[in-house]
Amino acid sequence: MNITESVESIMVASVDAGLSAQNLMTAAESLGLGIVPIGGIRKNPDEVIKLLGLPKYTFPILGVGVGYPSGNSKIKPRMPKTLYRHDEKYNSENIKEDILEYDKEMASYLEDIGRIQEINWSSQTMNIYQNVYYPKVYPVLKDQGFENCK
Template identity: 70%
Template sequence: MNKVIETMKNHRSIRNYKNKEISEDIINELINVAQAAPSSINGQQTSVIVVRDKNKKAKLAEMAGGQTWIAEAPVFFVFIADYYKAKLASEKVNKPLVITDSIESTMVASVDAGLSMQNVITAAESLGLGIVPIGGVRRSPDEVIELLQLPEYTYPIVGLALGYPADNSKIKPRMPKEAYRHDEVYNKEKLPKIISKYDEDMKAYLKEIGREKEVDWSNQTMNIYQYVYYPKVYPTLKSQGFKNEK
């Protein structure tokens, strides 16, 4: 396999960083690859906020639920759903911006932000950087919106901490490929047995890294998915102009 594929297969989340800055040249290249990602209808409905200010990173770490690695990383990217640019286009050509009334706008921008972030992840890791995605920017989105001065029709989708790894974490086991690849149709019959086996694999992995209290994948996942863990997302989406009514 080529080096790009090997880099992607070797991915692991890094939360401990060296006290070493990332050069502006590298940051610019990471923005270049983020912007090179595909976007639906070429709408380019994403933007990236590059955060290097220590005080701002510390505030974002607190807003994300005490994720200290945000503050410790030399650079933090926030990927933004951005229809503000489309709003300006609508005013320029005198046509209404209606897409933000629909859940489709949120889905499109979320997918496009993910595509951009994955480009950054692959590029960053190929340059020897470590990363960890941060969904916690949606924990207190109203505060993040205020801190980053986000205008209407924009929304923080996901963050990405970047830095030179102080150590390499273990690669987390994934479910067998049989649970991921389905040929022609979704094959649900095979999944219960696969999940049970994967829970045993995760139990061993979690014990090895000192996180056995999380038990296994099923318990760990449902400890979170048994409730709406970011309840401010829906009301703040609406207040930013994303009605999600259609």
């Protein structure tokens, strides 16, 4: 399998996993089930591989928790489409203003659910991306046969 030499294999697999998870979540919600996508599964991928008995050339990209909700959770505000939808070309014209507006919405939401330590959404998000927060991903990918050298 030459594709495992290319980072393209990871990109294709990630997109496919995301599409599959979205379909699973949509189906689950249509049946009244609650869902929680779990990207943190990549924190210890070697342990997940061992636990699930995954063969070479596989990697746990994400998990999805499915169950019956004990109640109705407050719905998280959605990011304005202007921040991620662009027609014809990338448009950065109002991004800063839209992020500040979303920060206000998220501050109210986070306060309502008791997570005031995360009150500034954009700062919190930027802090997350200051480091590689799952450093085991690359070495375990290599152990699983993904060279990613092309």
